Amino acid sequence: MSSTRETFLRDSEAPGTQASNVSRQWSFYNPVQVTFGGGALSRISELVDGRRYVLVTYGDPHFREIAARVIASAGEPLVVIDDVSPNPSFVSLATSCALLGFPAESPEAIVALGGGSVIDTAKVLSASSGDFERVRRYLVDHEGEEALGSVPIIAIPTTAGTGSEVTCWASVWDTGAGRKYSLSRPNLYPEHALVDPELTLGMPRMLTVSTALDALSHSLESIWNVNANPVSTNFAVLAASEILEVLPPLATDLASLAMRSRMATAALLAGLAFSNTRTALAHSLSYPITLQYGVPHGLACSFSLPMLLRAVIGQDGECDEGLRRIFGEDLLAGVVRLTDFLTDLGVSVLAEDHGVPRDVFCDLITAAYAGERGRNFIGPKDLVLVAEEQQWAALSRPGDDAGRSDSTTPPANRRSK
Numbered sequence: 055m056s057s058t059r060e061t062f063l064r065d066s067e068a069p070g071t072q073a074s075n076v077s078r079q080w081s082f083y084n085p086v087q088v089t090f091g092g093g094a095l096s097r098i099s100e101l102v103d104g105r106r107y108v109l110v111t112y113g114d115p116h117f118r119e120i121a122a123r124v125i126a127s128a129g130e131p132l133v134v135i136d137d138v139s140p141n142p143s144f145v146s147l148a149t150s151c152a153l154l155g156f157p158a159e160s161p162e163a164i165v166a167l168g169g170g171s172v173i174d175t176a177k178v179l180s181a182s183s184g185d186f187e188r189v190r191r192y193l194v195d196h197e198g199e200e201a202l203g204s205v206p207i208i209a210i211p212t213t214a215g216t217g218s219e220v221t222c223w224a225s226v227w228d229t230g231a232g233r234k235y236s237l238s239r240p241n242l243y244p245e246h247a248l249v250d251p252e253l254t255l256g257m258p259r260m261l262t263v264s265t266a267l268d269a270l271s272h273s274l275e276s277i278w279n280v281n282a283n284p285v286s287t288n289f290a291v292l293a294a295s296e297i298l299e300v301l302p303p304l305a306t307d308l309a310s311l312a313m314r315s316r317m318a319t320a321a322l323l324a325g326l327a328f329s330n331t332r333t334a335l336a337h338s339l340s341y342p343i344t345l346q347y348g349v350p351h352g353l354a355c356s357f358s359l360p361m362l363l364r365a366v367i368g369q370d371g372e373c374d375e376g377l378r379r380i381f382g383e384d385l386l387a388g389v390v391r392l393t394d395f396l397t398d399l400g401v402s403v404l405a406e407d408h409g410v411p412r413d414v415f416c417d418l419i420t421a422a423y424a425g426e427r428g429r430n431f432i433g434p435k436d437l438v439l440v441a442e443e444q445q446w447a448a449l450s451r452p453g454d455d456a457g458r459s460d461s462t463t464p465p466a467n468r469r470s471k
């Protein structure tokens with residue numbers, strides 16, 4: 055028998071809206087111990103607690119300085135792996151794993167100091183036990199799970215966006231074959247996430263914006279997701295609302311520790327949200343755009359968000375409710391707001407402006423639905439393609455205000471700044 059709330063929601067839904075999921079079962083789990091705040095890095099000695107550890111970081115002077123503080127506090131590591139590259143590939147990971155295998159004594163912990171690529175590399179190192187072939191075999195051949203190891207990870211993010219410090223998976227790129235894999239195992243949740251907003255102060259504008267947009271994508275993607283639940287949606291609503299409010303002023307005041315702190319909190323909340331849902335179509339769509347067109351992950355997974363928001367309106371009562379908490383009652387107006395938000399940050403919402411021809415982009419949308427993440431999206435493909443058409447028409451024709459708030463602005467000026 056239906057509950058009163060269930061009946062109310064069903065009766066109040068707009069025509070075409072799917073039945074609400076109020077009675078379905080759901081669960082939420084995240085085991086990562088989080089320490090947040092300015093100066094949190096000072097806890098590293100206590101967290102390493104005398105264990106033999108490996109330090110994974112970047113090699114430039116900014117990170118060497120922070121790494122020196124870690125070492126001064128936690129002691130000398132077994133080895134420092136500091137040649138991590140963006141979007142860690144099979145080739146670079148094999149080299150890093152070989153370094154991990156070199157010490158005579160095996161590590162008891164891995165300290166990951168850096169952005170998503172560093173934390174993802176640490177997860178691969180943790181699983182590899184110094185032999186990347188074990189990870190490659192598991193990812194490509196779906197064999198050898200019993201050979202994978204697990205070394206506890208202490209994650210210290212230096213960007214605000216990836217969320218990798220609270221998830222149990224890592225993105226691994228086979229650039230030679232043009233494929234992206236996800237190494238996902240429950241024992242890859244970091245043991246501890248040390249989130250110190252002061253560490254994000256040195257980030258340049260482009261990295262600040264792109265990583266924040268990655269977090270915005272994580273939050274929205276966890277709402278329009280078949281795995282969404284009230285806890286994940288609540289985290290996501292808080293995260294997205296905060297990012298929409300704080301990113302524009304932060305982008306012009308990069309030295310503001312107060313705004314850096316708010317962004318770090320939002321990115322953490324977005325990470326907690328999608329740690330339980332994973333991402334959806336925007337991410338599935340982004341991987342070939344990053345691989346084939348070199349668009350940074352945070353931009354590749356966010357410029358399609360207005361299109362997907364337009365497509366998902368009315369598809370699910372709980373999803374609509376979550377999105378209204380972010381964008382207000384009129385979700386079509388939310389599409390305009392999101393479009394303007396991205397455009398004003400210098401991020402065009404048109405694929406062509408990112409170097410992806412329109413016909414290719416439409417083919418990629420179709421292909422993205424076949425991906426594991428694409429299947430998490432609750433909106434149907436035909437509505438996404440209609441939304442793409444509407445968006446393209448609105449932003450390519452002066453005088454049409456369906457997709458922007460200022461219809462008098464010439465299209466060329468609406469695109470990438």
Ligand SMILES: [Fe+2]
Pocket residue numbers: 216268271272337351355
């Ligand atoms: Fe992402």
